Amino acid sequence: MENKIREILSKYDGTFGVIIKDSFGNRVAINEDKVFLSASIIKLHILSCISKLDYNKKIILKDKDKVEGNGLLKSLKSGVKLTIKDLAYFMICLSDNTATNILIDYLGMENINNFLKNSGYCDTILGRKMMDIEAKKLNKDNFTSPKDSEKVLDILCNDKDSLDMLKNQVCNNKLHLYIPEEEILAHKTGELPSVEHDVGRLYFKNGWVDILVFTQDLKENIDGIRINNEIGKIVYEYYKNRGY
Template sequence: MNFEHISEKILACFHSLEGNQSLFVMAPDGEISYNADQPVSAASVIKLGIMIEALKQIDDHKLEFESEISIDPTNIVEGAGVVALLSKHLNWTISDLIKLMIITSDNTATNQLIDVLGRAEINHTMKKAGAFHSKLMRKMMDRKAVKAGKDNMVSAKDTYLLLNELVNSHLLSKSSMDWAIDVLKQQQFKDKFPAKISNLKNQVLANKTGELPGVEHDAGILSTSSGPVIYVFLTAGLIENRYGREAIANSGRLLYDFYK
């Protein structure tokens, strides 16, 4: 089976889905693209852009990994993560907050990082990466902002460009790139890309997921003997979320089996 055949099978996984899909894969054997520049609701995939800005500020000596900060009560929200459930008197390092934001998708940690880093700075850095269709417009779980038409948006091609910053040095130092990859490899949400890979090798997948009602995303870097495979599968407007998870899981199995 050649890469063109695999590309067709991967795209077919999404053809029956309702709503909007934005897909992009850059692999050693070629690329797969479908509505790659179409922005969709970002869910937690926007946290990739926040992490890159945090690491950039650390590289620029504006922040330090071990700087300790407390959580502003206004940033404590529900949803994914554990910070909101723990003592309000704890201090957290910048390193802690980034890891919580990525590994457990902690929304409270994310909101605190947005305050520390600055929304304008995060958006500026995403644009410097070439992610012109993406924008951070609100904090996590801000339903009032969503009702007012302010939602965080990303496209598949933009998300690929953000992940590519962790593979090809441009905005970040090599040590920050390696640190970010290591954090992404500790991802605890495994119900999409790796869900149907029973023999997934350790330390080969570095990814970030995102989900909201009607939204299922997975974006990451798969390490292979042929080189990195950067994939972005974004699905929005789903009637049932399980269909999006299924499409991404089937695509993940196809890509993994082709390159294993």
């Protein structure tokens, strides 16, 4: 399987990181410590910072909160009341940028970064809110590594609410493309110009396998999507053919 994955990566130009880890103790890692622009994978780390004690607290949606890009909240009428848990679902399932920014304001960017640092995430930084063009002009951005994302994925998949959010992901054009719909892939995608990531846990009747694919510096974004498609297919078939 590792040789097939490396063969796929060799066909494309770019920077890549891959981790395949299963519940039986097997692990493949390629550039696991490489720091990538996180794109929306940073939303997994933000989710990990939210206390369940805050889930029922309500936030009123305001016009100033709304930003472009992914999501539905930008289209809702201001004044709508949403719980922190609602916002978390929007952030993960729909990759909603407005929900994400509201949660960043609620938690505090400095508090998020301190939490991540104290939790042992060496490569993950929240440097800006979603769609903050001015911050990008100042070279502020969001970063993570495959290794850090492997850790947060495991934590979230062991939490009932977070796992439900990941299972209800609607962006399924990458790892999930060649995996049958009835199979459960709890995951989160991320994309920017020249960046295409997907991070998830695929469940089998006898266990699970984590699949983390990071692609950056792509000539075309479609290359990163195809890499995710092909790796998802290879991993799924590998485990299915072995009766897992």
